[in-house]
Amino acid sequence: MKILYGVQATGNGHITRARVMASALVKEGIEVDFLFSGRAPEKLFNMEPFGDYQVRRGLTFTVSHGRIDRWRSLTQNNFVQLIRDIRALDLQEYDLIISDFEPVTAWAAKRQKKTCIGIAHQYAFQYSLPGPGVGRIMMPMIRFFAPVQQGIGLHWHHFDGPILPPLIEPQSYPVTQQTGMVLVYLPFETREQIRQWLLPLRDVEFHVYCDIDQPEDDGHILWRPLSREGFRQAQACCEGVIANGGFGLSSEVLQAGKKLLTKPLTGQPEQASNTAVLDYLGLAEVFTDLTAEQFYRWINKPSPTPVVYPDVAAALARWIREGCLRSATELAQELWQGELTKEQRV
Template sequence: MRVLYGVQATGNGHISRARALGKYLQAEGVTVDFLFSGRPADQFFDMQQFGDYQVKTGLSFVTEHGHINYLKTALRAKPLELWRDIRQLDCSAYDLVLTDFEPITAWAARLQNKRSVAFGHQYAFLHQIPQSHASLLSRSIFRFFAPGQQQIGLHWHHFNQPILPPIVDLEPATNTADPHKVLVYLPFEDQQQVIQWLMPLTQYQFYLYGPGLSSGQLGHIQCAAPCVEQFKHDLHHCSAVLSNAGFELVSEALQLQKRILVKALQGQMEQQSNALALTQLQLGQSTETLNTEVIQHWLTSTVQHNKVQYPNVAKVLAQWIRQGACPAGLQQLQLW
């Protein structure tokens, strides 16, 4: 079986899911070719697992200081290039096209009448789940940005809807939590501002990952550019995670039973809805504003949150795909 797998690469969460599912697809004997879009080729890192992958421009958004800049997003879009990439992508050699909210593979499969499965967190928003700042535009994006013949949503809870648990890319490892170690990943914030927020909290050791950061020690703050292996190590050994409200990192933190505080990317309906769901499910905390006082209050809080343990969704999906990705077979999966 040969599969074309499209991955939206604007953030690292989709890539993390591809790492998890890709390993199990390979174990099932499935040949997978990867296509990534939404990020310049020179901004990818630790991609050896994906072999000779393709990179396309696709569509992305521009952020500034924790907010989406819609004007710059529109000005930097390249719709003609997107349309050309969709028309030129040949799906004829593949038995199935998978898309994790990646538009080029999704629309190429649709135009060529190729079997396709779309899966990811965004497809959960096609169902009745907690949503914040929903609009006709956001609903249209979730429905038409990267459609598939089958669409599988992922979320932290099923909300009595046909939704699967998260796919988490976590290898077996000792989950030993240092009560003073805090992982910080706020890629949409000004990293120097983040450092200023953390600087007075000297009773904690912060492990800060972010774009543009160089590896180095600033007292009790360890800075590093995004990477995979060391990031996963620090995630296992921290006691708390401070991040934006992206889906995948929060899913991994929940699986490891870490304390969580999120600040949603303002103007991004998905992240704002994630923050709402996280608090409604009593799995973590959210804030609209970050500063030293907010972070300190969270770290010293004694609020207890619900715990979750998710099954190996990547393994089950890989087996389902290898068996033909039958819709009836998916409905029979008991994952909650």
């Protein structure tokens, strides 16, 4: 069996899911090729698990000062190139296409009448979730952006629907707690804005991962270049994490049992929903403009109990090898069996 796996590379969460699935699929004897889009090739890092992967321009969004810039997102995407890439992608050698919200592979599969399965957090919006009702807004866009024949959604709770638990990488470093050390990943905010928030909090050491070439120390604010392993080590030993409302990183933080302080990307309905769900489940605190009062209230809270998620990647890889015959409802029931209810978690 041979698969083409398309990954939306705008956010690191999609790439992290693909890393986990890559290993699980190989263990099931499945041959996999990967295609990434939404980020320039030179901006991709730690991509060794994907072998000789392909890159296409795809579609992405532009952020300005912590919010989505709709006009620039529209004008800076190259839709002519997108259509060319869709038409040029030959899927003849593949038995199945998987799309983690990636448009080139999804549309090429639709055009060539190939079976395409979607595996992504976005497909959870097919079902009723707590918080703002963004599903009605998002699902037409999701279906247009990356059309699939079956969408497998992932979330922190099943919410009485066929939604699977998060598909994340197991923590590879011993989990400890270095008091007064906080990990920060706010890729959609400017460095100056992050510095303004963190500068008054001088009794805390902040490790801020961002798009720079070399480490820079600015007193208690330590700026660090993007590194998957460096980030994972910091995540394992920090006291808490400040991050945007992305699904993948939030899942890793919950798994590690770290305090989470999260800011949704303004104008991004998925992150608005994510932070609302985290708040509803009592799993994180949400901010829009960080104040010292809110920060210290958050950092002085006790650390949460780590959330133990089942091996979703292994279950999905087996499901794929067996021909995707079982329903998403069966998969969800199998994977959530024995998991904590919302009432037990809060």
